[in-house]
Amino acid sequence: MVLAENGHDVRLWTHHQDQADEMIATGKNARYLPDLQLPKNISITSDLALALEGAELINFVVPTKAMRQVASQVLAVFQEAGVTNLPILMHASKGLEQGSHLRISQILEDVFSPLGEAKVVVLSGPSHAEEVAQHDITAITAAGTDQVACDFVQEVFMNDYFRVYTNPDIIGVELGGSLKNIIALGAGALVGAGFGDNAKAALLTRGLAEITRLGVTMGANPLTFMGLSGVGDLVVTATSVHSRNWRAGQQIGQGQSVEEVEAHMGMVVEGLATAVSAYELAQEKGVEMPITQAIYLVIKEGLSIKEVVTALMTRERKGELQFEDNLADLF
Ligand SMILES: NC(=O)c1ccc[n+]([C@@H]2O[C@H](COP(=O)([O-])OP(=O)(O)OC[C@H]3O[C@@H](n4cnc5c(N)ncnc54)[C@H](O)[C@@H]3O)[C@@H](O)[C@H]2O)c1
Numbered sequence: 001m002v003l004a005e006n007g008h009d010v011r012l013w014t015h016h017q018d019q020a021d022e023m024i025a026t027g028k029n030a031r032y033l034p035d036l037q038l039p040k041n042i043s044i045t046s047d048l049a050l051a052l053e054g055a056e057l058i059n060f061v062v063p064t065k066a067m068r069q070v071a072s073q074v075l076a077v078f079q080e081a082g083v084t085n086l087p088i089l090m091h092a093s094k095g096l097e098q099g100s101h102l103r104i105s106q107i108l109e110d111v112f113s114p115l116g117e118a119k120v121v122v123l124s125g126p127s128h129a130e131e132v133a134q135h136d137i138t139a140i141t142a143a144g145t146d147q148v149a150c151d152f153v154q155e156v157f158m159n160d161y162f163r164v165y166t167n168p169d170i171i172g173v174e175l176g177g178s179l180k181n182i183i184a185l186g187a188g189a190l191v192g193a194g195f196g197d198n199a200k201a202a203l204l205t206r207g208l209a210e211i212t213r214l215g216v217t218m219g220a221n222p223l224t225f226m227g228l229s230g231v232g233d234l235v236v237t238a239t240s241v242h243s244r245n246w247r248a249g250q251q252i253g254q255g256q257s258v259e260e261v262e263a264h265m266g267m268v269v270e271g272l273a274t275a276v277s278a279y280e281l282a283q284e285k286g287v288e289m290p291i292t293q294a295i296y297l298v299i300k301e302g303l304s305i306k307e308v309v310t311a312l313m314t315r316e317r318k319g320e321l322q323f324e325d326n327l328a329d330l331f
């Protein structure tokens with residue numbers, strides 16, 4: 001909707017034929033934004049080849065677990081059409097691939113490698129779709145290693161209610177956006193289990209510390225986690241009723257099983273799968289992530305929120321900074 005309102009011709013592809021038919025007939029997206037009329041310059045189709053023809057920018061926004069499959073479908077269309085020059089590939093999804101622990105841009109680079117080196121940009125930051133669609137003020141980050149591609153994404157998306165900053169640190173931006181969902185689940189779980197504001201503040205702060213710890217190990221710039229895609233997205237997701245991750249956490253904190261919560265949400269709760277991937281990645285890299293581990297134990301071993309909170313609070317004593325730390329050495 002932002003792109004269309006900025007005057008660009010947009011093609012919206014869905015794999016559900018009936019959803020496409022309904023949107024074409026009504027001009028509305030009844031399932032996601034029932035009260036809003038879609039701009040007229042969005043054409044809707046379930047024909048992927050039609051959606052891709054001549055596109056300058058492709059935006060992938062399917063759940064992480066569907067990303068490789070959908071990207072492979074796009075590759076097949078390109079190969080069939082004899083495309084040799086890849087358009088800019090962009091995504092706005094937040095997660096790590098199960099098993100490989102790859103970031104989304106790495107999945108896209110991998111899938112499209114038969115056609116050469118892909119220019120991938122991620123658009124990530126504090127942004128609930130419901131609020132963007134109503135023109136509420138949003139500021140977000142376009143990150144990638146190709147500056148021209150990032151500038152292009154910034155240019156086409158920016159307007160007076162949607163402000164885009166560029167950032168070359170795609171590792172940090174993708175990890176910030178993915179890992180905050182684990183902490184948002186935890187924040188909802190604390191509320192569901194009856195804990196208060198002190199607990200929430202402690203979780204967000206120590207959550208950001210462990211996100212940064214894994215991020216820096218993976219090659220990110222620590223300052224990215226102080227930005228929109230780091231602390232910004234953490235705050236919006238961990239404190240908002242719009243957040244699926246927060247709501248899922250709240251229900252788990254109230255005693256519902258993970259399976260029940262996932263089945264009833266009707267939309268992806270990325271933090272559940274990301275907690276497992278991030279825990280495995282942290283183990284592999286030898287990075288301490290106690291909150292992620294706690295959420296992992298709730299998901300995989302069925303521990304209750306109260307049990308993991310007690311375990312977190314009674315861990316060995318620590319320093320927030322070390323007495324021998326030099327501020328200049330921290331970054
Ligand atoms: N909703 C938001 O406000 C928001 C904001 C920023 C980022 N994100 C991220 O965007 C991604 C998608 O989130 P969403 O809220 O749109 O989730 P969603 O569960 O609503 O799924 C998005 C779309 O993907 C489609 N889809 C699912 N599996 C598919 C497959 N195998 N093939 C083709 N299409 C498939 C669904 O039908 C749906 O139309 C997530 O990674 C999420 O973290 C969402």
Ligand SMILES: O=P(O)(O)OC[C@H](O)CO
Binds near residue numbers: 125184245
């Ligand atoms: O609804 P959630 O929890 O998937 O969060 C949506 C976005 O990531 C917020 O920026």
